[in-house]
Amino acid sequence: ETGGKDMGDKPGTLDAVGEAIARCRACPIGELENRAVMGEGPRTAPLMIVGEQPGDQEDVKGRPFVGPAGQLLDEYLERAGIDRGEAYVTNAVKHFKYVPRGKRRLHQSPAAKEIDTCRWWLEAERDLVKPRVILALGASAARGLLGRTVSISKVRGEPMPLEGGAELWVTAHPSYLLRLDGDAREKQAALFAADLAAVKERLA
């Protein structure tokens, strides 16, 4: 489940998870110049929102979804009537994977193996928060929850039951929307908004 790595005991509190991920070197991403970004939100949140990994700004600030993708996410959450403050927001991978390019750090997608290794920490968060509803943003997040790769277009719009009773909704990553424009952007934005509206209904 963790790529054969011995991750030690699962921490019993979110604070302990935060301390453990800061020390984690189970995959090469932890060796880069970055810091672990822990999930944030209420310990008993009914909704867990899962992204891919921290980006440059998240790494600088030490908080999930505070950069451009986070701003877009906030906008759509608000439109759907979902209070971000009532959700537990985290990532499938806890460290920022990048390649240095001059003064900039270019985002690199985590490998399946890295997502699978970091799943240990995501499951620790799930075990502690026990959300009823989980929203996965993008394919990496979906893999972190399911342990396998799914096609977003095939699985979106319907909840998938997870072991332990939570229901998983898979949608696109907001960064994907940011890379589109014109009709493609409009179409994907409408699908994204519809997925968030469906999740909102499940929280009622």
Ligand code: URA
């Ligand atoms: N993208 C993610 O997937 N997660 C973040 O926290 C920020 C950007």
